Amino acid sequence: MLEIIKSFTEWLWGWPLLALLMGGGLIINIRTGFIQLRYFPYIMRQTFGKMFSKSEEGSGTVSAFQAMTTALASSIGAANIVVVPTIIFAAGPGAIFWMWIAAIIGQGTKFAEVALSIKYREKNEDGDFVGGCSYMLKNGLKGGLGKALGALAAFFFMIEILPSITLQTLSAAGPVENVFAATNLNENIIKTIAIIVIFIIVSIVVFGGVKQIGRVTEKLVPIMAALYILFGIIIIVMHIGDVPRVLGYIFKGAFNPKAVAGGVGGAALSKVISMGVARGVYSNEAGMGSAGYGHAAATTDHPARQGMWGVFEVFADTIVVCTISALTVLLSGVWQPGLSQAESDKLAPVAVERAFNTIFGQAGSIVISISLFLFVLSTIIVIVFYCEKQAEYLFGTKVGKIMRVVASLMILLGIFVSFEKAGVFLDFTLGLVVIPNMIGLIAMSGEIKDIKKEFFDGDNYYKLDQKNKK
Secondary structure (H helix, E strand, O other): OHHHHHHHHHHHOOHHHHHHHHHHHHHHHHHOOOHHHHOHHHHHHHOHHHOOOOOOOOEOOEOHHHHHHHHHHHHOOHHHHHHHHHHHHHHOOHHHHHHHHHHHHHHHHHHHHHHHHHHOOEEOOOOOEEOOHHHHHHHHHOHHHHHHHHHHHHHHHHHHHHHHHHHHHHHHHHHHHHHOOOOOOOHHHHHHHHHHHHHHHHHHHHOOHHHHHHHHHHHHHHHHHHHHHHHHHHHHHHOHHHHHHHHHHHHHHHHOHHHHOOHHHHOOHHHHHHHHHHHHHHHHOOOOOOHHHHHOOEOEOOHHHHHHHHHHHHHHHHHHHHHHHHHHHHHOOOOOOOOOHHHHHHHHHHHHHHHHHHHHOHHHHHHHHHHHHHHHHHHHHHHHHHHHHHHHHHHOHHHHHHHHHHHHHHHHHHHOOOOOOHHHHHHHHHHHHHHHHHHHHHHOHHHHHHHHHHHHOOOOOHHHHHHHHO
16 A cells, blocks of 8 residues: 555656646746835845844734744755755756756745735734635635545645654654764663654644744744854855856756766656755645635735735755855765765765865754754644644634644653655645645636735835835
């Protein structure tokens, strides 16, 4: 049964889902006029330029920045450090180019997801704003189809998150084990202590509610991202003379991978494209429907204004953090043309750590361990919250709060199980969430166009902002 699911999942996450994600994304981008490119300076001023601004208009439960960091905490995770280099070793540097293309298209998709989550959000029994993929489908498509798709999306997302919490916990415990590997402590004891500490931290945060989650992520996400980006930039600067050569690998390999390298570096062009796009989407989560659950609680005066934070998310996650991971691996010489399959398989999972070690020695391993721990810890906090929101949508706030407890206890399950083969099941269920989400976004692309037009072409928002600037 596992092999059948694995085969189907590999097919599903091949061209079928990539065509839906990229094709649907292009439809959305065309209808909004590629706002992420046309208004990029303005979007950066309204997001990055106002990250710590306290003045906000509109209604909501948490600040716009807190909502963004909540969603960004889910997308910036182990994939940025561990998964991104694997596409270089599996398909060559050209895959990074297609990861960038997926990110540019994904910015428009995430703008749509976030904007619609604001438009179709509701207030729950506790008085908090709630929304996301399921609410968008139910309230946007209306009728039986919208309700059915919304329920399916919530159900599949919930059963995907539960085992994912355990896997993420094990990923967070791994760096702690590495740091204390030189001690005489038993590995199982270190792992158990680490998991209990993670459980305590996550429980304190998530049981404080969405406002507490927002307060923690607004501090944790900038710190963890800045730590990793700083050390990554140092490596890039130390190899600044090699940047043109590496960029040549990326751009040449994007269209003619065999001209860049032999061995696995000479992968077929179709593999280069599919792996670059798939891993880019997997990292920034554009099209997966998850972002809306975090953004729905934001204080904002217009759906498009919060949608711009979705554009910033993809930019920060993929264009900045994932690119730094890729460049450190290529510039440091960890990846070389002509590597054998055996060498690639061995180096891929530890490529960024090896790259950091070339400049910082053993301290590089410590930085990677700290970064991995913080990245994954923030992800766990947010997906426990997401799991609660799926149950709340399906069964109400009381069951949602019960699921919050169940989801938190999944952390402790990491002490007893490994879920080595759960990745196949997680990818399968996540694929089943993507399908209704993208169907909804495509069906409501006209509404997305109207949201964009009202904000950027009307007289009350964009033009007013530009007038005030002058």
